[in-house]
Amino acid sequence: MTTKEIKILPIGKEGSGPDEYGYYGSFGGAYIPEMLFPNVEELKTRYLEIMAEPAFQNEFRTLLRDYVGRPTPLFFAERLSKQFNTRIYLKREDLCHTGAHKINNTVGQILLALRLGKKRIIAETGAGQHGVATATVCALKGIECVVYMGEKDIERQAPNVARMKMLGATVVPALSGSRTLKDATNEAIRAWINNPTDTHYIIGSVVGPHPYPDMVARFQSVISEEVRWQLLEQTGSELPSHMIACVGGGSNAAGAFYHFIHEQAVKLVAVEAAGHGINTGMSAATTQLGRSGILHGSKSLVMQTEDGQVTEPHSISAGLDYPGIGPLHAHLYESGRGTFLSVTDDDALRSAFEVSRLEGIIPALETAHAFSALKQLSLRTDNTVVVCLSGRGDKDLATYMKAMGV
Amino acid sequence: MKRLSQLFATKKQRILNVYCTAGYPELDSTLPVMKALEDQGADIIELGMPYSDPLADGPVIQESSLRAIENGMTIATLFNQLSTMRTGDAAGTGKITIPVILMGYMNPVLQYGFERFCEKAAEVGIDGLILPDLPMHEYETIYGPTIRKFGLDLVFLVTPETGEQRIRRIDALSSGFLYAVSSSSTTGSNKNIGDQEAYFQKLQSMQLQNPVLVGFGIKDKSTFDAACKYTNGAIIGSAYIKALEHSTDVAGTTKSFLSNIIAQ
Numbered sequence: 001m002t003t004k005e006i007k008i009l010p011i012g013k014e015g016s017g018p019d020e021y022g023y024y025g026s027f028g029g030a031y032i033p034e035m036l037f038p039n040v041e042e043l044k045t046r047y048l049e050i051m052a053e054p055a056f057q058n059e060f061r062t063l064l065r066d067y068v069g070r071p072t073p074l075f076f077a078e079r080l081s082k083q084f085n086t087r088i089y090l091k092r093e094d095l096c097h098t099g100a101h102k103i104n105n106t107v108g109q110i111l112l113a114l115r116l117g118k119k120r121i122i123a124e125t126g127a128g129q130h131g132v133a134t135a136t137v138c139a140l141k142g143i144e145c146v147v148y149m150g151e152k153d154i155e156r157q158a159p160n161v162a163r164m165k166m167l168g169a170t171v172v173p174a175l176s177g178s179r180t181l182k183d184a185t186n187e188a189i190r191a192w193i194n195n196p197t198d199t200h201y202i203i204g205s206v207v208g209p210h211p212y213p214d215m216v217a218r219f220q221s222v223i224s225e226e227v228r229w230q231l232l233e234q235t236g237s238e239l240p241s242h243m244i245a246c247v248g249g250g251s252n253a254a255g256a257f258y259h260f261i262h263e264q265a266v267k268l269v270a271v272e273a274a275g276h277g278i279n280t281g282m283s284a285a286t287t288q289l290g291r292s293g294i295l296h297g298s299k300s301l302v303m304q305t306e307d308g309q310v311t312e313p314h315s316i317s318a319g320l321d322y323p324g325i326g327p328l329h330a331h332l333y334e335s336g337r338g339t340f341l342s343v344t345d346d347d348a349l350r351s352a353f354e355v356s357r358l359e360g361i362i363p364a365l366e367t368a369h370a371f372s373a374l375k376q377l378s379l380r381t382d383n384t385v386v387v388c389l390s391g392r393g394d395k396d397l398a399t400y401m402k403a404m405g406v
Numbered sequence: 407m408k409r410l411s412q413l414f415a416t417k418k419q420r421i422l423n424v425y426c427t428a429g430y431p432e433l434d435s436t437l438p439v440m441k442a443l444e445d446q447g448a449d450i451i452e453l454g455m456p457y458s459d460p461l462a463d464g465p466v467i468q469e470s471s472l473r474a475i476e477n478g479m480t481i482a483t484l485f486n487q488l489s490t491m492r493t494g495d496a497a498g499t500g501k502i503t504i505p506v507i508l509m510g511y512m513n514p515v516l517q518y519g520f521e522r523f524c525e526k527a528a529e530v531g532i533d534g535l536i537l538p539d540l541p542m543h544e545y546e547t548i549y550g551p552t553i554r555k556f557g558l559d560l561v562f563l564v565t566p567e568t569g570e571q572r573i574r575r576i577d578a579l580s581s582g583f584l585y586a587v588s589s590s591s592t593t594g595s596n597k598n599i600g601d602q603e604a605y606f607q608k609l610q611s612m613q614l615q616n617p618v619l620v621g622f623g624i625k626d627k628s629t630f631d632a633a634c635k636y637t638n639g640a641i642i643g644s645a646y647i648k649a650l651e652h653s654t655d656v657a658g659t660t661k662s663f664l665s666n667i668i669a670q
């Protein structure tokens with residue numbers, strides 16, 4: 001693989017990045033208490049400069065190639081294409097080390113943290129994928145790692161808790177609030193407030209105060225960067241007609257969309273978790289159910305009560321079980337640039353089984369939502385559809401076994 | 407003259423600001439707790455509006471917020487309760503005469519409507535606001551003019567990690583007083599405030615335009631005394647909430663809690 005630079009797109013409305021205060025349209029910003037200001041300000045003033053350093057680029061690209069296993073393949077899914085009477089390509093993030101796209105970001109952030117002189121890493125995790133990806137890079141670099149995880153999720157995701165521990169991380173149960181991802185994120189932010197000088201917080205998605213959404217999007221943008229040249233090689237054109245990705249906080253979608261945002265010919269399809277159904281009170285479809293609000297340090301769409309208390313979402317997939325989305329996605333939604341669909345628990349499960357049998361790939365439950373969205377689109381034979389296959393289904397086997405009655 | 411500036415014009419030392427959560431321990435505790443605080447010698451009340459995701463708060467205030475939300479507290483309900491704050495109510499709760507500051511996170515305030523919020527706050531007799539997650543940039547470009555239009559003070563926070571230049575900028579934007587967070591922590595921390603003398607001394611020597619009150623980790627007489635040595639006073643939060651947790655007699659609990667601290 002060539003060691004191409006991470007493209008630094010122009011800041012502001014025309015590019016994929018936010019303005020200098022972290023806004024994508026009316027969403028973003030850094031709504032943080034003063035106690036977090038020095039850390040966030042340090043990141044904000046240094047992340048672009050550090051990411052542009054040739055030595056950083058070289059180390060990042062080399063690790064992505066030799067440790068993560070990039071570039072990940074772009075695979076023409078023949079039988080799935082036949083079923084939908086179109087041409088479908090799968091971007092195989094499931095083949096990344098640790099089984100999902102999450103590690104693209106953690107590799108980038110650990111290198112950044114080391115350059116900032118940090119001695120300790122903290123992270124939040126829901127399903128445990130980001131926690132495992134963080135524990136992995138911390139082991140690789142020999143740096144202390146503490147992962148905050150909701151007490152409920154610790155019970156639900158035992159194998160990933162064990163993986164984190166085996167990798168040497170400390171897993172701290174978040175006991176506050178609803179004891180899931182939202183609260184794990186609160187606890188990680190509080191822990192950062194309490195350890196302001198030696199600790200870096202590796203956030204797991206394109207959420208949080210500026211510059212996190214932009215920084216994480218840039219690290220994940222390697223996904224769409226590769227898709228462009230891989231499509232060119234395989235089809236003669238760099239541009240797909242559709243780019244489909246599931247959205248929890250939105251990091252795999254941000255990475256899959258990044259180099260296509262300014263290409264109006266590419267339809268950007270973001271797939272949210274409808275849970276039991278959008279209007280059942282058991283859903284995580286933030287764009288459908290949320291209003292503009294502030295959560296975890298940025299202004300975005302947030303699921304909340306009329307009085308502004310953040311509500312507890314539901315999805316069968318822990319990675320999509322979050323009451324917000326990143327500000328970039330809120331902007332794509334509000335501006336109409338993105339198409340937002342939602343998929344229920346049952347439909348996602350059905351697609352997970354279909355894809356497993358059609359292509360020999362067991363997808364993560366999160367990714368199964370992206371596959372199910374194929375059914376909601378009117379696709380033509382001459383379309384080129386890319387599905388971001390964000391992760392593999394090993395972690396969801398217990399859910400799949402239950403669905404099979406075994 | 408505004409209540410806060412009046413207070414600071416007449417009292418320069420050992421100013422005691424006590425935090426309580428609206429709707430805690432019971433939904434209707436708000437005014438009785440405030441009245442007890444005034445009667446037992448508090449100089450300022452910092453009234454917390456509960457939020458589901460209070461990033462700057464430790465477990466004690468988180469718990470009180472959760473309980474207040476479960477009790478049914480909302481901003482609309484709070485303004486209803488506070489409508490008799492400055493006049494006394496039919497239930498016999500006397501009027502509150504000391505300054506009252508509302509503390510809360512931005513999200514519930516935005517959902518209520520920022521301008522409507524400031525208007526209502528001023529109408530019921532609130533003196534100032536603490537909005538810990540309101541950034542300076544958004545304050546200057548969007549929200550500041552509205553806050554000033556309704557005559558409310560806005561209190562910003564500084565911490566031991568805040569650089570001198572930024573402290574000066576924050577001081578210039580603040581009115582009422584400056585909230586000096588004692589250590590880099592969430593509320594209710596056990597970090598030793600005795601270690602922070604140099605920081606308090608620095609704030610004192612900077613000759614800021616606002617009085618300085620120290621908060622976070624002030625829990626008893628000795629921490630209050632230490633905080634007051636170089637500043638104008640201090641703010642007690644988690645320790646008082648803890649005292650209220652199992653209290654069946656708000657006035658009695660408040661009396662024994664505060665008399666201890668105020669004693670010279």
Ligand SMILES: Cc1ncc(COP(=O)(O)O)c(C=O)c1O
Pocket residue numbers: 100101126127128129130204205206246247248249250251252253318319320364366367390391392
């Ligand atoms: C495989 C997979 N896909 C998607 C997600 C959702 O996160 P994001 O929206 O940030 O990509 C997760 C999160 O755990 C995941 O593990």
